[in-house]
Amino acid sequence: MDVTAPAHRLSAAVSAASRLLPARAGLRLRADAAGLTVAGSDPDLAVRFDCPATAHTDGSVTVPAAPLAETLKMLDGLVRLVVEGSRLALRLDNARFALPLLSTESGPPVPEPPRVSEVDGGAFASALRIVAGTASKDDPLPLFTGVRLQADSRLTLTASDRYRMAVARLPLLSPGSLDVLVPATLLTEAARQAKGTVGLHAGPGRFGLSWPGGLVGTAVLDAGFLSEDSIPSSAVDTKVTVEADALAAAVRRVGVYAEDRRVLTLEVGDAQVRLASARQDTGEAEETLKAEVSGGRTSPSFQARYLLDALQAFAGERVELSIQPGMRACILRAAEAGEVELTYYLMPMLAR
Template structure:
């Protein structure tokens, strides 16, 4: 194998695929090869790939191929080397079981891994539709923040992707909050339909890296060569395929109220900064209390008689009985960050009894949806206050 590529394109492709390498070194041979990056120069151009049996990442770039072939390079080392290469074209060739990299006056020789033992990369399933990359990346970021981090509950570590015609719905929950986002997309078939539970971390990383500006991202749902359920994403000469999370996602729509008769609005930016300030005095697991009154919102943290307390008052629009509710400050900050509007609206399920409303989940949305269903909703469970 022998090829020549542009330094910046090669560095970017290696860095992007290297993010899919296993996080821990493996000693068994069949696992050790997964620590490698596959360099495939058997077709037009060059393909750089990583695969750990769960996620496969491939980047295709232009290359002048002098001798076709494949090689498996130590992934982390190759990524570290390419970051430091001088500004010159890169020549790569194999010499028996060695990989020789030449760039300007720099030359590196690496021991290759057994490429014949590398698993076959899963093909991208048939394309289900396309969506504008920037919008997709933003929507995934809004939802993935609510996904669980506990791997002992794998079904909660995924983002549920639902396709129904030209509507795409994303949902995630960790039991304490729920984020749901709907947006329009371009299905390959008008009656397209499908459901997939995708690992949140993989989806978030993929959406960010493929999103670039107005680039179109292809979404593909299907099965792999062994019959495993797969989701695939492609755009900008890159593609990722991932196995889906096994399990039944909670029936989240039952948690979303049909209406919120009691609402309050506040400026998102000042409220977010106030939450950050007030939460400084709160122990890690302690809530921030929000007290809604006729024309203002008061935030408090810390216990009365404790070592530290904080409070701040902001203007707010509210028409209802005085209401005090407490939230996890980190979860509240995530919600405020995800809302795209300049104003945030809190919706409560009861307009008659403030005490009942404070014990039920609040729905945070952007302002201005009117009678239409907001395209982004963040349900946040309150923390019950003693007394």
Template sequence: MKLTIDPKLLADTVAWAARALPTRPPIPVLAGLMLAAHDDQLDVSAFDYDMSMRATIPADVAEPGLIVLPGRVLTEIAKALPTTSYVEITADNREAGIRCGRSDYTLPTLPADDYPTLPEPPDPVGSINADQLAAAVAQVAAAAGKDDTLPMLTGVRIDADGGQLTLAATDRYRIAVRDLTWAPNGAPFGHLIPARHLHDITKGLGHGDVQIGVGDGLAAFTTGSRHTTVRLLDDQFIDYRKRISYEPAITATVDAATLAAAIKRVGLVADRTTAIRLAFDREQVLVRAGGADIGRGSETVECALTGDPIEIAFQSQYLLDALGAIDGTAHIGMDGARKPALFRSGDDSYRCLVMSLRVS
């Protein structure tokens, strides 16, 4: 292999593909990035059996070839290369040379024959703005569980029905749901994608539209010349629509950012698992936390209440995640101090059902 390439383009592409490098590779070669040079372009790929990433970028290819280089080392080298001159990469079966300006590196190659075949992305079934998708995933992924022994709880459910795309996640203590509009070109579907992978994928989509494909146990996300696939989880999931579709007896309307800031300040006298108490009356909510042994904090925030005054308590991080996903006005629906509360955005596109805490 022999080629020259723009250093910034190489660094950006390698850093993007490195998102798929496994922390503990099941086989040594998967710690590498695969580089395939052909037809005046370079393909950069990474794979960990659950997720694959492949990008194609222009290059001046003098000798085509395929090599696998240590991924994390290559990423650091590419990031550090000067941008004043082009990068020259030459390689044989044993090692690769990377030269840019006065910088010169030699890396051992990994056995390319041992690298597994990357899955082919399924055909697109619709498209959506990448920024909107990334924001929606961030809103719901916080509610996904972390316990891998319960795979259903570690995923984000994506349901497509006509022009509406719905994302949902739950860890049993809360359910977060976000509705989006998109442009479908396939049949309705519902699939469960690992939340951690989906969050990583959508953070690196960039701007513009992303094509989404599903099929053969995979979901695919394509933007320009970058393709990502991720293996789907079992489709079993809770009936989240029924649980968030009701009208509570009590509704508090409050600025989400103002209430979140008050919770953070009051929470300085408590740890992440300590209950935050919210006492709602007609014109304000009293935020309280702490106790005699650790100190106490309180603050009032303006709000409007429909229904009877109520005092209810929540785990602080669950409160902050729900309020942090809402821009502007938040509507908090409650049916009692020991029942879940429904947090809704002003346009009702985001809903999060949060379990309350029983406190004395």
């Protein structure tokens, strides 16, 4: 193999693949008339990124991902990759770096399940950032570490860590059928790389995202139990509409005075909400905001950081809080409908 490529474009492709693959993974580099392809896989995951390049001699090699990524980050201009015996040399006008060649038997080829639909990449990434934020980071039950994707006429994203749940619905560019549970961390990183129109792929036990120049495919989790239908939402007796940014700012200030669990109380009155918290060693705080209120007075308590996460999902908008009695979930939605429909369920806490 002998190929020349822009260092910054090759670095972007190699770094994207390295972030998704295990730390000690190898990368397969393939050069042909179409350019340079960077690919890698393990039993559960496969990635592929394209890079513009001029192939002098077609060929394919496998090299360690980490040192290749670190080296390319520090290079500029054009870099020539050429096989020299048992090494892949990276050559510039005034420098040479050489990496060992690995066995080409490093895993199956990148699978490409059938494409079932398409979605706008920007809207998908924006909705996913919010939804994936509610997935558990480390849980013995894998279903709480994933994002469920369901498609028919729209795409629905759902995630939960059992204390909160976020559900986003956004339009599809073409109808399709899909129901999979995908690891949230992987899905978020893949969506961050995606540009333009994103293809949604599904096959037996696998899911994939594709976009011009990239493909990520992964094994899926069991999607059966993660559903907003499992959360009671028919007992709403109070609704509060308020500027999300103003309420979030008040939560930050008042939350400083909360106890170690950082629980604060949201007291709903006539045309206002009052935030209150107290901490034995630093004192107490309260702040009142004007709001539109319908229904009875109530005083649910929430963990401050969870309430803040929920409000940040509606930054720049007015948010409607639908409050249920007792320990039932509070439901947050945008007061004015947008292209992406977001619903955020937040469990109350017992006040001290």
